[in-house]
Amino acid sequence: MIVFCGGIGGALPDIDTISLWSRFDSTIGPFFHLPHQGVDIYYGNFWYSHHNFAHSLVGGLIITSCLFVLLSLLFIICTKTNGQKNIFRRLSVYWTALFLGYVIHLIGDLPTPSLTWGGIKLFWPLPAAIGGNGLIWWWNNYDIFIITAGCCTLNAGIIFFYHTLKKPFIKYLPLFICSGSLIIILHQIEQRNVSFAYEGYTERWWAYEMKSLEIQQEILGQRLYAIMENFDHKLSIYF
């Protein structure tokens, strides 16, 4: 459940991409009397544009808290556990997982290109955009995905066998694995030796796209790259 909450939290910041939804201009836009087309909202600098409020720490706190309260009420109503002590303390573990997943997504967006936003509004409502230096391409970062997936799998294994292992150091192991994974990810980013930095729009989009795939081929080797490419093509989202 904790891993699931972390995953949901990790996906939540991109709720602000809803303005690119094909039916946004005929449904959500008119409902909220928004004066702009969805595509202009997405690439714009409104608080509800991509990489703005929903990509900030304040946005993360508000969105995850709202979801947490809603789910907690649903949980209490459905399971009739309102008389139990410590129910909110137990549920707050899930909120922590939600929020941490959210923050990890924000950190992951920091090294992507500027595009029209200049980075992400991490400290919204302050207007400064953070990151956006194009150290990595928008997607095709298979190596980082593999490291992250490995980190999650190891930690899930520790949670699963926690009571069996019963070693005093075991509770520090997830922190060690997460720190190690972060160092390896930073190393991988450093290894790219290519700048994907651009502001606004770029005619080099496909050149960057191809270069990012070429880098992955070099890092992963043909066999692992083919597996990841196949996996990527099976997903209906950009990955």
Ligand SMILES: [Zn+2]
């Ligand atoms: Zn994002």
